[in-house]
Amino acid sequence: MIAAMMTASNLGARVTGWGFVVFTIGSVAWSLVGLSSGQTNLVATNGFLTLVNLIGIWRWLGKQRAYEDGGKSATAASRRSGYPDLFTATGIAGMPVVADGETIGKAVEALMTCDYGSVSYVVVATNGTGGIGEELRAVNRTQIDFACNRLTLRGSRAWFEGLPPLSEGNWPATPSELAQTDQR
CATH class of the missing domain: 2.30.30.240 (PRC-barrel domain)
Structure with a gap:
């Protein structure tokens, strides 16, 4: 539920990315439960969810965070210049x-x-x-x-x-x- 709130709130790349980290911990934990109890459907489902969550981490803590950081750095540099006129x-x-x-x-x-x-x-x-x-x-x-x-x-x-x-x-x-x- 915490991960769902983090991703649904749309509070920026870092919060969304960490939401996917929490999702990943959950899907790995459920995979372990499935492995230890012989529930192959639980393992298969959460194995797939782990893959999806890793893509979410890469996208939000990797690419999207880099885009946001680049825009923020250009905006901050503009504010420090004599002519602050940039925003994303x-x-x-x-x-x-x-x-x-x-x-x-x-x-x-x-x-x-x-x-x-x-x-x-x-x-x-x-x-x-x-x-x-x-x-x-x-x-x-x-x-x-x-x-x-x-x-x-x-x-x-x-x-x-x-x-x-x-x-x-x-x-x-x-x-x-x-x-x-x-x-x-």
Whole structure:
């Protein structure tokens, strides 16, 4: 149960990776129980789970951790430089969103243009706890100021709350669709 909470919580590569370590200890232990009691199905199942868990360890404590560390090092170096202007694109998800000097929600996704690789719009989650009862709204890139540790809306909280909530799985394809929605 501890390993499941560690991997499901999505708290970064290290926590997820250590969750797979805990899973591996469990699957090895169950394999030993199966071997000592002659339960070949238990051995086969947990042998396979051990393999899957080792892949999880390699991915999360190896590759993904290295990616996160690389992004963090570039971000930290940028902060120490005379022109701090770097943050990871994956870092947008989870960034606090501020309006009228108050945190009103968090960014959950940024949609990028294919041709220029620039942000088209950001989806912001408000209300709710743990994703339950939250509302998602799309904010055009032109209405957001990016900083290294937060996104600040150029409009007021009332303006933001006037934007229509997005329906699940049906997000706009272009900023022009956002503009049409903003006028309603």
